Amino acid sequence: MTTVSRSVGPLLEIQGLKTHFFTQDGTVRAVDGVSFQIGHAKTLGVVGESGCGKSITSLSVMRLIERPGKIVEGSIKLNGEDLLDKSDEEMRDIRGDQVSMIFQEPMTSLNPVFTCGEQISEAVQQHTAASRREGMDRAVEMLSLVGIPDAKRRAREYPHQLSGGMRQRVMIAMALSTDPDLLIADEPTTALDVTIQAQILELMRDLREKNRMAIMLITHDLGVVAEMVDEVVVMYAGKVVERGDVRTIFGNPHHPYTQGLLHSIPRLDERVDRLEVIKGTVPSPYNLPTGCLFKRRCPFRMPICDVAPPMRQIGEEHTSRCWLTPAGEAPEVGADPTPEEAEAAGEQLTVEPR
Amino acid sequence: MADRTYDDVTQLPVDDTEDIDRTEVRSYWQLARRRFVRHRLAVIGAITLAVLIIAAAVVPLVVENATGVDINKSFAAAEIVDEEGNLVLALLGYSRTGINMFTQLMAATATSLMIGFAAVLIIVFIGVVIGAVAGYAGGWVDNLLMRVVDIALSMPGLFIIIAFVAFWGASIWTIILAIGITGWTTAARLVRAEFLSLREADYVQAARALGASPRRIILRHMLPPALAPIIVAASLGVADSVVLEAALSFLGFGIGAEQASLGTLLNVAFEYLNREPYLVLFPSIVLILIVLAANFLGDGMRDALDPRQRVEQQ
Known part of the structure; x- marks a missing residue:
């Protein structure tokens, strides 16, 4: 823990992280180009359905990915030092000391x-x-x-x-x-009953203040997110689909997936016969759609969705991986991605042979 | 009672520390001992084995010429002290050739037990090392080691041992070694299976996330929970090794008469089956006792050492 590096830059900076699993049935891109950062003493919520790559992202930060998984690309900088360059021994010293993790069970x-x-x-x-x-x-x-x-x-x-x-x-x-400087909490309250959940969250909030520690909170419980975090990263099928501070994400979600997630929270103040759900299921990791990964389930599907959208600026500190305009409207019919956007989408524009 | 309201109850003076559970905290070994003692057969097994070990160790020491032949004593009755006042402990009387059958039996038991325990040490050592490495490393290391186990298993153990003994001579040590290096496969498989599942255990993952080294994870987090099956395998291994040695000696490939084991006694007794059938009886009984006691003991220890088992409230 060097005080010098504390003042410079974010505590944790993940850049283009790709963690793939090389199974007998093919390559699973569990985490495919994830980037985000966590500031000192900040809390980041990572949200998404089961299998979206949340836990693999956190295990990648700890460098605890085991065969057949492998971190194939990207950088994970903690206090400016890339964890992917560390030897196993150095990593063991970092684990539990600078970065700690608590598990779901x-x-x-x-x-x-x-x-x-x-x-x-x-x-x-x-x-x-x-x-x-x-x-x-x-x-x-x-x-x-x-x-x-x-x-x-x-x-x-x-x-x-x-x-x-x-x-x-x-x-x-x-x-x-x-x-530790950073606590990774992988669904810390999922296995607990609600009253205990509240106590544990309260405790974590308390300790965060006391120890000036950053928390990366992985969860699929949006209630927990609303209560705990400063910034939210929404993941879907191994990619970050939306990122912003917690008020923006809850108040003005842009990506249809985020909107769907928020809609599917049961509400106490309305009488509803059926819960709203996001139709369909997460695509099979062996058979991802080309273009936007969410298009098969998306209520706003447009022709342009066959081209993978890049992360686009929606507002200040708010980005979303969707072709919808910042106002949430469909882009002009027949509009092509701008050259910059096409470039940002990069390799995804070419259809990979399977 | 009926007119008491909820408010009355909540307003009762509450001592904050009253809720704290003050029952005595027991350590793992205390709990294990309690569980073991509840297991009646295991306790009987442990006592039987202890008595046999002590008797086998002490009797040949306190009795002069414990395995000697004295033709004058042919078929003499049981006696504890002979006419000259020497301690002889001839509880089972004398055989036709005038051998003190009890002391001879105890000397043979000592040899058999020593072979059994020493062979198990080797078996457990090899088994744990190979099983632990295979289970922890996984992948091709596991594959390779398990194929070695398959090969070792595919060879008939008794014949390997016989070949071994034929080659290096039938001393106690060659027999221990021979049993040890042919018997480790089951232990290795057990430990490997245990390690494979422990490797995925959440607390092993948690230990890794806290920066524990592989050595520490294996020794502190994987070996202790795997101890129960190892101990069971070891106690069964003692029984197996004793029986195996007996079989070997019975077939005439084992230890000779100079350091007779139970198997040797049976071998000799078999020749006189018609004239002196009781000669077969006593070594057989001791053999059965050892096997049963070791099995019950292992059973009890498995239950006792399992930290997930609770001591039933009584």
Whole structure:
């Protein structure tokens, strides 16, 4: 943690990240040209359906992609240093120290044969010169910080003796025990019931202020996003389709997919017989449509959608991967992409042989 | 009671710390011991095995000439102290040739158990190393090692051992080594299977995300949870090895009379089956006891060491 690099540029800057999986049935472009950044102490929400590449993006940041997956292109800069250039050993020092991660399943993300305290202590000892004893002290301190009553006692207990919410608190305690700059939270509340969810989110918000830590929050729960984040990245089929600050995304969504997502939230203040859904399903990763990936499900489909749209500026700090005009209207009939846009769409203009 | 309202209840003075569960925290090993003790057959197995081990270790030491022949004692009755006042512990009397059958049996048990345990050490060591590497690395490493296992499995173990013994001579150590290097395949497969599933376990992923090295992940996060199947395999392995050695000695390829094992005793006894059928009886009983006890012990330990098992409330 160098204070020098803190002031310069964003904390995390992902540029054109491509993570592909080379399976026997063909190449799956799980993450295909994703770019975004997270500022210091900011919270970014990454939203999208299952399989859109959210989790793979976060695992790519941690460099935890395993065979047959591979990061094929792009850069992931943390405090200005490209993580993709780091050796495995350097990466191990960064993981858990500068970047921590908490997972979706608190029930299974703790090792059943060690006490909670031992596991937190292990993370501390890994990254600092702390002794076993100091590690345990830190563990107890962290456990009370995340609101676990009687922390001393809980530190000596095994994961199976704790409830789901408690375990997620332990996970958070473990992730934060080394004071990371960035916390990646992969659906941290999905497996928890609603009251516990609220508590955990509250806790994360609290700790973000206390530790001046940035959070990358991966979720498909838009309610959580509205409550927690500064900026939103919407992903679809491995690509970012819309990006903007949280007010813009919720108040004035541009991409039809984002609109669909927002529409499909059930509302308490209206009587509805059927929930609105986005028709169709996510395209098979082995058989992506040419052009816009969302066109088969899109209510605004136009002829131009057969050409892959680039990320286009919609407003200040608001971009969207859609041919609709910023006002949300169809572009003039027969309008071709401008030369710049055609260029920005780049290789996607050529149809790849399958 | 009926006219009490919800407000009354919420206004009761509440001691904040009252909710805290104050039951005593037990460590993993305390819990494991409790679970083990509840498993009655396992406890019986453990005691049987312990008694056999102690008897086998002590009896040949305290009795002079434990396996000697004294023709004057042919068919003599059971005695603990002979007429000269020496401790003989001839609990089973003497055979036709005047051998103290109990002390001979215990000496043979010692040999058999030693071979069993030593061979299992080798089996577990090779099995865990190969299984762990294959399961953790996956991919072509796994493929290669598992094909080696297949090859090792496709060869008839007993014949390999016989060839081994024929080549290097039938000492205790060659037999241990021979059993060890032919018996590791099952252990390797078990450990590999366990590691393959543990590799995908969320907490292993979480450990990786915290920057743990492969060595640390294997030793701290994968080996302890895999311990239960390893221990079961080991206790079954003891039984198997003892039986295998007995078979070997029974066939005459094992250890000779000078350091007789249970198998050797059976081999000799078989010759006199018509005249002295009881000679077969006692080594067989001890053999069965060892096998049963080791199996029950393994069973109990598997249940006890599984951290997901709870101690049932009583």
